[in-house]
Amino acid sequence: RSNHNVSQVSEGVLSRDENHTEDTPTQHALSPYLDYMAYLYQRMDPLPEQERFEINYRDFLQSPLQPLMDNLEAQTYETFEKDTVKYTQYQRAIAKALVDKVSDDEVSTTRTVLMVVGAGRGPLVRASLQAAEETGRMLKVYAVEKNPNAVITLHSLIKLEGWESMVTIISSDMRCWDAPEKADILVSELLGSFGDNELSPECLDGAQRFLKPDGISIPSSYTSFIQPVTASKLHNDIKAHKDIAHFETAYVVKLHRVARLAPPQEVFSFAHPNFSPKATNQRYTKLQFELPQDTGSCLVHGFAGYFDAVLYKDVHLGIEPNTCTPNMFSWFPIFFPLRKPIYVPSESPIEVHFWRCCGATKVWYEWALVAPSPSPIHNSNGR
Ligand SMILES: C[S@@+](CC[C@H](N)C(=O)[O-])C[C@H]1O[C@@H](n2cnc3c(N)ncnc32)[C@H](O)[C@@H]1O
Missing domain, CATH: 3.40.50.150 (Vaccinia Virus protein VP39)
Known part of the structure; x- marks a missing residue:
């Protein structure tokens, strides 16, 4: 913070003043405002350690880890x-x-x-x-x-x-x-930012063979959440790649310059163990978001995603903003982009459909907006 030498900036303003001479600098009319801003800035509490660590990751798009396919470093x-x-x-x-x-x-x-x-x-x-x-x-x-x-x-x-x-x-x-x-x-x-996205369900299905019928799985369940967001910086960063592929994948990102437009809603849930012979890890959900009246009209660039996991009974862990575990930094949110920003008129609901699809060798998400106007299905067939 000591690098922010505000008085130097104010001198820069002064040097453009016609009456300015080297010996007797005059005060710019706005200078007291600038000084007061500097005073407020200098009195701000230092950032907590976690935020100092996270600051370089703000709005920085990263590919989610794939610990099943890749070996972590x-x-x-x-x-x-x-x-x-x-x-x-x-x-x-x-x-x-x-x-x-x-x-x-x-x-x-x-x-x-x-x-x-x-x-x-x-x-x-x-x-x-x-x-x-x-x-x-x-x-x-x-x-x-x-x-x-x-x-x-x-x-x-x-x-x-x-x-x-x-x-x-x-x-x-x-x-x-x-x-x-x-x-x-x-x-x-084996949890990702969206709960199941690092393939915890598939791995635990394979492991529950050696769990006793009355055995306990920790975590016992996990649920993903999404909420619509305005995120023009993220949209522009993805657009800079000049292809559709980058709009058809999810990103892990420390969300910063985003407007969260409606409270998060549940998407997919998984519980373990699940000994039902009919169990499947495919999922489909349709969600409707009502925007608060005072939001007015807005642009939606995509959906922020989170998870919450019940480890055992009342012990949980997660990043869903309303219930998130304090001071935990292992997971940033996930971001599902939309190819084109969608204009949402005031008081119009947003309807989105999400699929978790499972093939013989891969698992992928598809997503599409239905209201206020339809979007294409993103990542169709996990292409
Ligand atoms: C998110 S890391 C967690 C590691 C450790 N438990 C921790 O909390 O630091 C997930 C670990 O699970 C391992 N893993 C993922 N899928 C696996 C599988 N099918 N069988 C065995 N290990 C697996 C990965 O290699 C990785 O080490």
């Missing part, structure tokens, strides 16, 4: 691991599940089998062991991870911490691991 894990709030929520959820699974009378005779699927470099293994210690429950942990680089770090961690007798590392994709026994608790964090 060490630096990405390192960033995850700094988000202590996320792991505290997991630890609270695991502690509650352990207490529900093993009564106080059974603590010395019962060992709970807990599997962390998608263990990364081990922070959820640590949270699980801490929950066990906190509740006095005995734990046997399997840490399943398909990224060979993360598995190497995981081995070092287990050795360093002396957890060898409690933790078994499995270097495998959870969807094809042949587990030697069934789990009481399945812990995962």
